Amino acid sequence: MDNLIYELESSHEEVNVPEKLIFGQTFSTHAFEMNYDSEAGGWINPTIKKFDVINLSPAALVFHYGQAIFEGLKAYKQENGNIVMFRPEKNFERLNSSARKMCIPEIDINFVMKALIELIRIDKDWIPDNPGHSLYIRPVVFATDPMLGVKPGVKYKFMILLSPVGPYYPEGFKPVPIMATKKYVRAVRGGVGDCKTAGNYAASLLAQKEAQKLGFTQVLYLDALEQKYIEEVGTMNMFVHFKDEVATPRLTGTILPGITRMSVLEILKDWGYNVNERDISLQEIIENYNNNSLLELFGTGTAAVISSISKLKYNDIELLFNAESAGELGTKLYTQLTGIQYGIIEDKYNWLTKVE
Numbered sequence: 001m002d003n004l005i006y007e008l009e010s011s012h013e014e015v016n017v018p019e020k021l022i023f024g025q026t027f028s029t030h031a032f033e034m035n036y037d038s039e040a041g042g043w044i045n046p047t048i049k050k051f052d053v054i055n056l057s058p059a060a061l062v063f064h065y066g067q068a069i070f071e072g073l074k075a076y077k078q079e080n081g082n083i084v085m086f087r088p089e090k091n092f093e094r095l096n097s098s099a100r101k102m103c104i105p106e107i108d109i110n111f112v113m114k115a116l117i118e119l120i121r122i123d124k125d126w127i128p129d130n131p132g133h134s135l136y137i138r139p140v141v142f143a144t145d146p147m148l149g150v151k152p153g154v155k156y157k158f159m160i161l162l163s164p165v166g167p168y169y170p171e172g173f174k175p176v177p178i179m180a181t182k183k184y185v186r187a188v189r190g191g192v193g194d195c196k197t198a199g200n201y202a203a204s205l206l207a208q209k210e211a212q213k214l215g216f217t218q219v220l221y222l223d224a225l226e227q228k229y230i231e232e233v234g235t236m237n238m239f240v241h242f243k244d245e246v247a248t249p250r251l252t253g254t255i256l257p258g259i260t261r262m263s264v265l266e267i268l269k270d271w272g273y274n275v276n277e278r279d280i281s282l283q284e285i286i287e288n289y290n291n292n293s294l295l296e297l298f299g300t301g302t303a304a305v306i307s308s309i310s311k312l313k314y315n316d317i318e319l320l321f322n323a324e325s326a327g328e329l330g331t332k333l334y335t336q337l338t339g340i341q342y343g344i345i346e347d348k349y350n351w352l353t354k355v356e
C-alpha cells in the first residue's frame with residue numbers, strides 16, 4: 001500500500017493464542033499507528049509495527065483533559081477460511097463523528113480501512129477459529145501534546161490494537177439481571193453521550209460498581225432531564241419487545257448510536273415487525289409487564305451481540321423474565337447476526353467486508 005510503513009517482527013511465527021481468553025487481555029504481535037501533526041500537514045507516518053508500550057509526556061493533553069475516542073468491532077474467521085469484518089465502515093464513520101465533537105482531527109476512512117485489512121492479514125494467525133471466538137479490533141485516538149491548558153491538541157496518535165476474544169457468555173447465551181436508577185445519569189442533552197469518548201466510561205464506573213455489589217450486571221440509565229425514559233444499559237442499546245411492537249429509544253444525542261442496534265432495526269423491519277424508535281418510559285414498561293403485554297427486554301452491542309434480560313429492578317419493583325433461557329426474539333436475532341458474521345447465514349444485506 002502507498003506510504004504505509006512496515007516494521008514487522010521477525011519472531012512473528014511463534015503465535016500462541018491462549019486456550020482461555022479473558023476479554024481484552026491478549027494482544028496480537030502488531031499494531032497500526034499514525035500520528036497527527038498540524039505543522040506537518042495532518043496524519044503522518046502510518047506504520048504497522050510491534051505492539052509495544054508507547055512514550056508519552058506526563059503533560060500529554062489526553063491525561064489531563066481527556067481528548068480520547070475509540071471504537072470496537074470484530075473480525076471473524078468463517079468455516080470456509082474467509083476472514084471478514086462486520087460493517088467496519090460504520091465504526092470509522094462513528095469514530096469521525098466522535099472526533100468532530102471532541103475537536104479531534106478526522107481520519108481518512110478509506111486509507112485506515114486498507115491499513116486495518118493489512119494489519120489483520122499480517123496477524124491473521126491470532127484470530128481464534130473456535131465457535132464464538134473472534135478478533136476484537138480497537139481503534140483509539142488521543143491528544144499527545146506535552147502541554148497544560150484546556151484547548152484542543154495539535155498532536156494526536158491513532159492506533160489500532162487487535163485482541164483475540166472468546167464468546168462473551170462462555171457458559172452460553174444466558175439472561176442477565178439489570179437495575180434502573182435515578183441516582184446516576186449517563187448523558188444529558190447537549191453533552192457527549194453519543195460519542196465513544198473515554199470520559200463517558202470513567203463516569204459510568206461507580207454506578208456499575210454499586211449495581212454489581214447488589215447482584216446486577218448492568219445499570220439501565222434513564223434520561224437525565226425527566227428521569228422517566230429508558231436510555232441505555234451499560235454499554236449496550238436497549239430494546240423492548242411489547243406484544244405488538246418492538247421499540248428502542250430514539251437517538252437524541254444522549255445515546256450511543258450502536259451498529260448492532262442499527263442492524264437489529266433493519267432485520268426486524270425486514271422480518272415485518274412493527275418497529276419504532278421512540279421514547280419509552282419505565283412506567284410504560286412496568287404497566288405492560290403487569291398486564292402481560294411485555295414479552296422480553298434485551299440489550300445490543302458488539303461484545304455480546306444480544307444480551308437477554310432476566311430481571312429488571314427499579315426501587316421496590318422487580319420485573320422477572322425467564323432466567324434460564326434467553327427470550328425468543330433475542331435468540332432469533334442472536335442466531336441471525338452471528339449466523340451472518342460466521343458465514344452460516346447468507347449476508348443478504350451486504351454487511352461483511354472481506355479481509356481475505
Ligand SMILES: *Cc1c(COP(=O)(O)O)cnc(C)c1O
Nearest residue numbers: 235236237256258259260301302
Ligand atoms: C459501543 C456502545 C454501544 C454499542 O454499540 P455497537 O456499535 O453496537 O457495539 C452502546 N452503548 C454504548 C454506551 C457504547 O459505548
